[in-house]
Amino acid sequence: MLTLDHVSYKYKGGVQAITDANTEIGPGTYLLIGSNGAGKTTLLRLLSTLLFATEGEVKLDGRDITLRRPEDMKQIFYMPDDLKSPMPTIAELEKRHACFYPSFNPELLRANLTDFGLTGTEKLDSLSLGMRRKSLLAYALSLGVKYLLLDEPANGMDIDSKKIFMRMINRCVSDDSTLVIATHNIHELSSMFTHLLYLDKGRLSLSISIPDLLERIAFVTSPSPVQGAAYQEPFGGLFHAVIANEDGLDTEIDFPLLFSALTSAAGHSLADFINRYNPRSHEF
Amino acid sequence: MSFDFSRFTSLWSFYHPRMLRMWIIAGGALLITYLGLVADYCYRTTFGYPLFSSVVSYIVFGAPFVFALGRERALELQIPATAAERTAVPVLFCFIVAPVGLSLLWEIYESIGAAFGVPSDLLRILNKMYAKGEPELTGFLDSVNYRSFTYMLCGILGNITPMAFGLYAALIARRSPVMSTIAGLVIGMVALGVVCMIFGIVIAITELTKADLISMGDAPYEEGFKAGLSFVTTMIRLVLYGMATLGAVVFAISIPVFYNKIKRSQI
Numbered sequence: 001m002l003t004l005d006h007v008s009y010k011y012k013g014g015v016q017a018i019t020d021a022n023t024e025i026g027p028g029t030y031l032l033i034g035s036n037g038a039g040k041t042t043l044l045r046l047l048s049t050l051l052f053a054t055e056g057e058v059k060l061d062g063r064d065i066t067l068r069r070p071e072d073m074k075q076i077f078y079m080p081d082d083l084k085s086p087m088p089t090i091a092e093l094e095k096r097h098a099c100f101y102p103s104f105n106p107e108l109l110r111a112n113l114t115d116f117g118l119t120g121t122e123k124l125d126s127l128s129l130g131m132r133r134k135s136l137l138a139y140a141l142s143l144g145v146k147y148l149l150l151d152e153p154a155n156g157m158d159i160d161s162k163k164i165f166m167r168m169i170n171r172c173v174s175d176d177s178t179l180v181i182a183t184h185n186i187h188e189l190s191s192m193f194t195h196l197l198y199l200d201k202g203r204l205s206l207s208i209s210i211p212d213l214l215e216r217i218a219f220v221t222s223p224s225p226v227q228g229a230a231y232q233e234p235f236g237g238l239f240h241a242v243i244a245n246e247d248g249l250d251t252e253i254d255f256p257l258l259f260s261a262l263t264s265a266a267g268h269s270l271a272d273f274i275n276r277y278n279p280r281s282h283e284f
Numbered sequence: 285m286s287f288d289f290s291r292f293t294s295l296w297s298f299y300h301p302r303m304l305r306m307w308i309i310a311g312g313a314l315l316i317t318y319l320g321l322v323a324d325y326c327y328r329t330t331f332g333y334p335l336f337s338s339v340v341s342y343i344v345f346g347a348p349f350v351f352a353l354g355r356e357r358a359l360e361l362q363i364p365a366t367a368a369e370r371t372a373v374p375v376l377f378c379f380i381v382a383p384v385g386l387s388l389l390w391e392i393y394e395s396i397g398a399a400f401g402v403p404s405d406l407l408r409i410l411n412k413m414y415a416k417g418e419p420e421l422t423g424f425l426d427s428v429n430y431r432s433f434t435y436m437l438c439g440i441l442g443n444i445t446p447m448a449f450g451l452y453a454a455l456i457a458r459r460s461p462v463m464s465t466i467a468g469l470v471i472g473m474v475a476l477g478v479v480c481m482i483f484g485i486v487i488a489i490t491e492l493t494k495a496d497l498i499s500m501g502d503a504p505y506e507e508g509f510k511a512g513l514s515f516v517t518t519m520i521r522l523v524l525y526g527m528a529t530l531g532a533v534v535f536a537i538s539i540p541v542f543y544n545k546i547k548r549s550q551i
Contacts, residue, residue, distance in 0.1 A: 049362070071364075088301075096294075
């Protein structure tokens with residue numbers, strides 16, 4: 001379990017990137033969302049020891065992660081959106097880097113690369129940015145680590161590639177592992193997520209499982225404006241709304257709508273409602 | 285956390301492509317340099333000597349660039365290895381493997397050249413030709429055994445100070461690692477120069493007093509030349525020993541400094 005215990009991070013220039021984040025991140029697929037500059041990348045870097053918290057602690061199974069014990073680091077891999085390979089090919093990267101990860105699966109790497117139409121022997125410098133990212137993504141997913149953190153993995157991918165990416169995740173990520181994805185490509189990837197992390201200007205406003213979230217709020221569509229909606233927006237002649245789920249409606253999550261709701265003027269109230277509302281007692 | 289040699293070997297292998305690139309470039313540069321010096325010798329000129337002798341002296345400073353060029357910090361910081369293992373690789377490579385390896389490579393070139401009739405002390409011969417206007421200096425060069433273990437060790441240790449500054453800059457730089465490494469090397473060389481200057485002044489005053497060169501003003505030329513040569517030889521030898529001692533001290537200090545820096549490195 002990755003634990004954030006009152007974690008804050010302030011950059012040297014004085015920018016407070018993360019403020020008092022508290023949560024536990026266990027098995028599941030987490031969607032990390034937030035506006036630009038909300039602190040998503042900073043949070044992922046804190047979880048992967050690329051940054052050390054200026055306050056609080058990040059722990060892995062109760063151990064201080066900043067000690068970077070090899071046995072802990074073997075369980076975590078963070079792939080930033082601008083990762084470059086120090087080796088000329090994925091094959092070379094596999095030869096010289098995968099040996100640090102005992103859970104690395106070479107067959108999985110071959111399968112991932114094949115799905116993306118790659119062999120692993122291509123010179124990465126000669127590939128387009130999108131193909132290079134796919135190569136590195138195929139590699140990252142084959143490492144078999146328990147905690148895989150991906151920053152905007154689907155950026156620049158066409159629709160087919162996103163579908164391939166989702167299939168790849170289903171193949172590579174086991175039930176007891178944790179995948180955290182920071183992305184704006186919410187719509188195409190929405191079906192895979194089991195948990196939501198929402199950062200609002202450096203504050204971790206929401207850390208909740210999707211089933212728990214859907215016990216608290218519902219997503220409805222109506223031909224006319226929805227009375228008492230926490231948030232709604234017109235689209236295609238209909239009103240798409242987020243409402244308090246007081247009636248126990250069984251709805252499906254609409255991530256783009258949720259994101260719009262959370263980042264709207266009513267966002268704070270909505271997040272506060274989700275955190276405080278008890279769906280069983282219907283009380284706060 | 286114990287030191288794992290298997291992980292250390294894996295780390296060394298991780299950096300191997302960049303080390304190999306350095307060996308190829310440095311080896312090629314040294315080969316071109318050697319051939320240039322041979323050409324100078326054959327034509328009895330010192331036209332290329334200043335440049336080529338500089339290459340021989342400074343080629344070893346390419347070692348820290350192995351850890352600056354072509355790196356991906358996000359990937360490297362996450363590698364499951366202890367701080368000790370991460371420190372051992374750059375320290376061993378820059379302070380021991382690269383200097384010894386490049387010295388051996390030069391010896392190999394000279395040995396191959398000797399098989400074709402090129403003098404094995406080519407550098408000394410060209411050095412003397414270059415310094416022909418300064419009889420004390422050529423006299424010193426005749427009295428120094430370049431190929432002695434002591435002289436070669438002094439050479440390797442003397443380079444450690446700028447190397448330590450350059451490697452430190454390469455390891456800590458978050459942006460522009462190459463420029464930072466260059467800056468570190470320059471600062472290291474300046475620092476070494478300042479220390480040598482201070483050391484040299486102190487030695488010079490001490491030796492001048494001992495040799496009583498000032499009161500030899502009216503002595504015959506040969507006597508004055510011998511005394512001057514003795515003074516210069518002693519001074520240069522002591523400054524070399526001073527540089528080597530400083531290098532050894534810097535080496536000892538830099539290991540814990542590098543270790544602590546690497547342990548707390550962030551992106």
